[in-house]
Amino acid sequence: MDLINPHVVDLSRFQFAMTALYHFMFVPLTLGLTFLLAAIETVYVVTGREIYRKMAKFWGHLFAINFALGVATGLTMEFEFGTNWSMYSHFFGDLFGTPLALEGLMAFFMESTFVGLLVFGWDRLSRASHLAVTYLVAAGSNLSALWILIANAGMNVPEGTHFDPDTMRMQFDSFVHLVFSEDAQAKFVHTSVAGYVAASMLIMGISAFYLLRRQHREMALRSFRIATLFGLISSVAVITLGDVLGRMDYQKQPTKIAAIEGLWHTSKPPFAPWAAFALPDDAKQENHLEIGIPFVLTPLITHSFNQPITGMRELEEQADPHIRSGIIALTALKHYGETHSKQDLADFRAHEDDMGYGFLAMRHSPGQDVSTIPASELDRIVKQTQPDILPNVFVTFWSFRIMVVLGGYFFIFFAFTTLLSLRNKLESNRWILKLAVWSIPLPVMATEFGWITAEAGRQPWTVFNRLPTFLSSSSHTVSYMTFSLAGFILLYSVLIVAEFYLMFRFARRGPETHEPQEQNSQDSVVSNLNIVQGGH
Amino acid sequence: MTVYIVLKLIWTGLLGVLLTGLGLMVGMDMGVGTLLRFIGRDDAERRTMLNIIGPHWDGNQVWFVLGGGAIFAAFPSLYGTSFSVFYVVMILLLFSMILRPAAFEFRSKVSNKYWRSSWDVAFLISGFVPMFAYGVTIGNILEGVGYHFLWTGQYIQDENFLSYLINPFAILCGLMSVALSVQQAGSMLMLRAEEPLYSRAKNYASPGGIIAAILFVIGGVWIQFIKGFALTAPVDYNMPANPLHGQSVVMREGAWMDNFHAHPVLWILPAIGVFCMIASSVLLRLDRAGLAWWLGAGSWFGTIATVGAAMFPFLMPSSTRPDQSLSTWNATGSEYGLICMLVATSIFMPIIICYTAWCYHVMRGKVSVRDVLNSHDSY
Amino acid sequence: MPRYLSTLLKLAGLALALVIALLFAVFVGDQGPWYFAWVIGTVMIILISASGAALFDAQEQRNNLLNKENQS
Numbered sequence A: 001m002d003l004i005n006p007h008v009v010d011l012s013r014f015q016f017a018m019t020a021l022y023h024f025m026f027v028p029l030t031l032g033l034t035f036l037l038a039a040i041e042t043v044y045v046v047t048g049r050e051i052y053r054k055m056a057k058f059w060g061h062l063f064a065i066n067f068a069l070g071v072a073t074g075l076t077m078e079f080e081f082g083t084n085w086s087m088y089s090h091f092f093g094d095l096f097g098t099p100l101a102l103e104g105l106m107a108f109f110m111e112s113t114f115v116g117l118l119v120f121g122w123d124r125l126s127r128a129s130h131l132a133v134t135y136l137v138a139a140g141s142n143l144s145a146l147w148i149l150i151a152n153a154g155m156n157v158p159e160g161t162h163f164d165p166d167t168m169r170m171q172f173d174s175f176v177h178l179v180f181s182e183d184a185q186a187k188f189v190h191t192s193v194a195g196y197v198a199a200s201m202l203i204m205g206i207s208a209f210y211l212l213r214r215q216h217r218e219m220a221l222r223s224f225r226i227a228t229l230f231g232l233i234s235s236v237a238v239i240t241l242g243d244v245l246g247r248m249d250y251q252k253q254p255t256k257i258a259a260i261e262g263l264w265h266t267s268k269p270p271f272a273p274w275a276a277f278a279l280p281d282d283a284k285q286e287n288h289l290e291i292g293i294p295f296v297l298t299p300l301i302t303h304s305f306n307q308p309i310t311g312m313r314e315l316e317e318q319a320d321p322h323i324r325s326g327i328i329a330l331t332a333l334k335h336y337g338e339t340h341s342k343q344d345l346a347d348f349r350a351h352e353d354d355m356g357y358g359f360l361a362m363r364h365s366p367g368q369d370v371s372t373i374p375a376s377e378l379d380r381i382v383k384q385t386q387p388d389i390l391p392n393v394f395v396t397f398w399s400f401r402i403m404v405v406l407g408g409y410f411f412i413f414f415a416f417t418t419l420l421s422l423r424n425k426l427e428s429n430r431w432i433l434k435l436a437v438w439s440i441p442l443p444v445m446a447t448e449f450g451w452i453t454a455e456a457g458r459q460p461w462t463v464f465n466r467l468p469t470f471l472s473s474s475s476h477t478v479s480y481m482t483f484s485l486a487g488f489i490l491l492y493s494v495l496i497v498a499e500f501y502l503m504f505r506f507a508r509r510g511p512e513t514h515e516p517q518e519q520n521s522q523d524s525v526v527s528n529l530n531i532v533q534g535g536h
Numbered sequence B: 001m002t003v004y005i006v007l008k009l010i011w012t013g014l015l016g017v018l019l020t021g022l023g024l025m026v027g028m029d030m031g032v033g034t035l036l037r038f039i040g041r042d043d044a045e046r047r048t049m050l051n052i053i054g055p056h057w058d059g060n061q062v063w064f065v066l067g068g069g070a071i072f073a074a075f076p077s078l079y080g081t082s083f084s085v086f087y088v089v090m091i092l093l094l095f096s097m098i099l100r101p102a103a104f105e106f107r108s109k110v111s112n113k114y115w116r117s118s119w120d121v122a123f124l125i126s127g128f129v130p131m132f133a134y135g136v137t138i139g140n141i142l143e144g145v146g147y148h149f150l151w152t153g154q155y156i157q158d159e160n161f162l163s164y165l166i167n168p169f170a171i172l173c174g175l176m177s178v179a180l181s182v183q184q185a186g187s188m189l190m191l192r193a194e195e196p197l198y199s200r201a202k203n204y205a206s207p208g209g210i211i212a213a214i215l216f217v218i219g220g221v222w223i224q225f226i227k228g229f230a231l232t233a234p235v236d237y238n239m240p241a242n243p244l245h246g247q248s249v250v251m252r253e254g255a256w257m258d259n260f261h262a263h264p265v266l267w268i269l270p271a272i273g274v275f276c277m278i279a280s281s282v283l284l285r286l287d288r289a290g291l292a293w294w295l296g297a298g299s300w301f302g303t304i305a306t307v308g309a310a311m312f313p314f315l316m317p318s319s320t321r322p323d324q325s326l327s328t329w330n331a332t333g334s335e336y337g338l339i340c341m342l343v344a345t346s347i348f349m350p351i352i353i354c355y356t357a358w359c360y361h362v363m364r365g366k367v368s369v370r371d372v373l374n375s376h377d378s379y
Numbered sequence C: 001m002p003r004y005l006s007t008l009l010k011l012a013g014l015a016l017a018l019v020i021a022l023l024f025a026v027f028v029g030d031q032g033p034w035y036f037a038w039v040i041g042t043v044m045i046i047l048i049s050a051s052g053a054a055l056f057d058a059q060e061q062r063n064n065l066l067n068k069e070n071q072s
Helices: A006-047 A050-084 A086-120 A127-156 A175-179 A182-212 A217-252 A254-260 A297-302 A312-339 A342-362 A375-389 A393-422 A430-438 A442-456 A478-509 A521-534 B003-039 B043-053 B057-074 B076-085 B087-107 B113-143 B168-192 B197-225 B255-262 B264-285 B289-311 B335-362 B369-374 C003-031 C033-071
Strands: A161-164 A169-172 A274-281 A286-293 A461-463 B147-149 B155-157 B227-231 B249-253 B314-316
Touching: A006 A050, A006 A127, A006 A182, A006 A217, A006 A442, A006 A478, A006 C033, A050 A086, A050 A182, A050 A217, A050 A478, A050 B057, A050 B076, A050 B087, A086 A127, A086 A169, A086 A175, A086 A461, A086 B057, A086 B076, A086 B155, A086 B335, A127 A175, A127 A182, A127 A461, A169 B335, A182 A217, A182 A393, A182 A430, A182 A442, A182 C033, A217 A254, A217 A297, A217 A393, A217 C033, A254 A312, A254 A393, A274 A393, A312 A342, A312 A375, A342 A375, A393 A430, A393 A442, A393 C033, A478 B087, B003 B043, B003 B057, B003 B087, B003 B113, B003 B168, B003 B197, B003 B289, B003 B335, B043 B113, B043 B168, B043 B197, B043 B369, B057 B076, B057 B087, B057 B335, B076 B087, B076 B155, B076 B314, B087 B113, B113 B168, B113 B289, B168 B197, B168 B264, B168 B289, B197 B255, B197 B264, B197 B289, B227 B255, B227 B289, B249 B255, B255 B264, B255 B289, B264 B289, C003 C033
Parallel strands: none
Antiparallel strands: A161 A169, A274 A286, B147 B155, B227 B249
16 A cells, blocks of 8 residues: 555645645735835825824734734645645755745744734834834845745746755755755745736725725725836746846756747747647647647747757657656665665666656556556556656646736736826826726736646646656545645635635725714714724 | 764754644643633633734643644655655645634634634634644554555555554643643733633643653553563664664563663653643642643653654654664764754844844733724734 | 934944845845846836826826916
């Protein structure tokens, strides 16, 4: 019974993907809202105008509702590496655990400790101290993202680490390489700034909702102005960094970029078309109904007019010698574990770089053991393993396109709203206000699809070219997985319903303003009573 | 002694510190959750209790996150194996932990009676279950856990999850952990609540230390009859972190007492534990809640240190393949990784302690029912 | 504490902050240009959006004045 059960692996993947996507609904908002709060509060401290204090408090409450679920679901993410990906943790934990621990030490502690003061400290702190607290929360939440994305970059482009046959795991060997890997840098900035976009859209949407209902006008117009400028610059940065990431994939993760572009055959520059629409067929390895824009693909990905991009069929062909060499490496490694002989170590060292491909071949080997492959079976197993090096093209291709289209839309939308806001013509253009309200969920969707692009495109690996997903999961039974999945679905559904209920309710109610022009005195008595009874 | 050996020892010590900090800080908040409906008789009182820990629970909870992260980085194989082996227990713990942030943020935002009492139940679950699971896990580890490793490093489960839950010794440990958390919560409530919450907190919390002490002593006697683990041959302390080779271990009744027999000075650790538990209960009766809180910290220290001293060098022994038990010598990260983490910890831990103390300072003072009801910001 | 001493301390503190900022800029700018860009960019985004609000206040003030003039 020591064989890996593919159903358990699939269920573990499903559970991780669901919980990660769920967690990631709240995180981008936290990343952006904290800095937006800081911007609003900065205006308050500089100008001393009461309206900005009200704004900061109002959006601060919205932030707090969102933050709670971000924290709650973040616990799952950390624990799942241990509960469901034990082999991964063992194999990569020496490197991967370090940024996670540092996240706790230098970011999450700061963020969580000061968030209490952010909410409860208004009357106990001086203006400047409270502003400093807000900045610390903002820095903390984004530093949190920094360490998580450094860890994620470690999975996608492992740097600062090497495999050690004595401990049977990747050993951490360079902090600087880990932290300053190009992939980590670009991933962090891309994600953090995407959070800025999401938060800007949320604030603009809710402000637009008030403007449409002609409520809280003073607050809504100002919030809209701040958020639209915030969003405009951020959306430019998101696009820039997205481009950097694409080039990085081209250099370091050829299977991912080929899948993103649905490129089955190596491109022929400079004509090679960029597929704007296609239905990639993973089984037949071709695209249906492809509509391409010529001359776009090569400069878009390679930033040149003459470099070809290797197609997936060619990548598959190229994998053949790597798989054979990987099988030798893994066989030698297994013997080395029993004998500790110099000869086995030398054999392993000669083929070490292809070790991951050997792991990949385990799945098709008799008894999931590559050292027992009979010579007659070798060709068949290599053939079977070859297609495994590719990610699911349909998913990668389409999630990328949805993300890109949304990203472009945000840029255009923010440019429009900024123009209207600067010329004070928002209220006479009700269609754009309505559009703003309906656009609230779009940036979160875009970040979710971005995550899918990056992580589905990383398959079949958890540690790129080193450890396959198939091997990484814990050896649970299907019933364990059913239990946890059912629990997560139940619990997360209840929480999301409660969260949306509260968010909508809170947004509808608006800020605790008692502006005489908007509320008559009777109303404010009623709302005061509500506060006493309802906490708000 | 090489640098690597020293690092292995330091990190084993720090693991103990983390588990102590976790029990203390998270346990305190969990205790408030457990006691919520017993001490708070009406909604206003319950909200007051929540607001006493309101500004701090989030920061305290990071001890939990940091505990997980530090084990991940410093003991990668231990992290992967222990969390997976205890899957059902860990998932239950996780579910109850997830409820907590939501309960804090959501409960008081709607005035409906049923809404609020549902979240009160969530507080009870998320206070009791995690502390219970924490103790249960430690109890199970003391008894040895059924797992072994394949040559790739993959662990294989050899025991059913029910044996971790339906297990008298583990339940005893779980109850002790809950008792300590209730005691700690009581001292915090007494420090920051007014009458009538104050007296009720006193009544509920002051037996906590005594009960914990009794359970601790029973556990201490019980452990003599439990099969502990002992090395049968000297190990190379400098060995590469790989549980597959290099240890030979037997299971023997009373083996957990070996370290105490070899070094009688270790008896001071359980003595500190029992003394602090009893003394903090007495101090609570004498209305010296501040001092009692610090003695509560001593109770956690004494408990964790006693367990650590008994088990050293084992971290999670395997009952089905004792040779593959995870220990200080074979379960740590690489030398480089441990150095990085140590540098980071020694820079950031003092900073964390400073700003946590500052936050408590800013939010100091009694929290009254009226303040809570009048503030827009309160939970 | 005499006044010049506290001024001196403040100056020393400022100087220290400057040195740290400079070291950070040199090291991170060298090793991680995108991180550096993020720091600068975020500060810029905050400042621009905050000044957007200040601009709004100024525009509103002018509009109010214009309205009053029109009425009178």
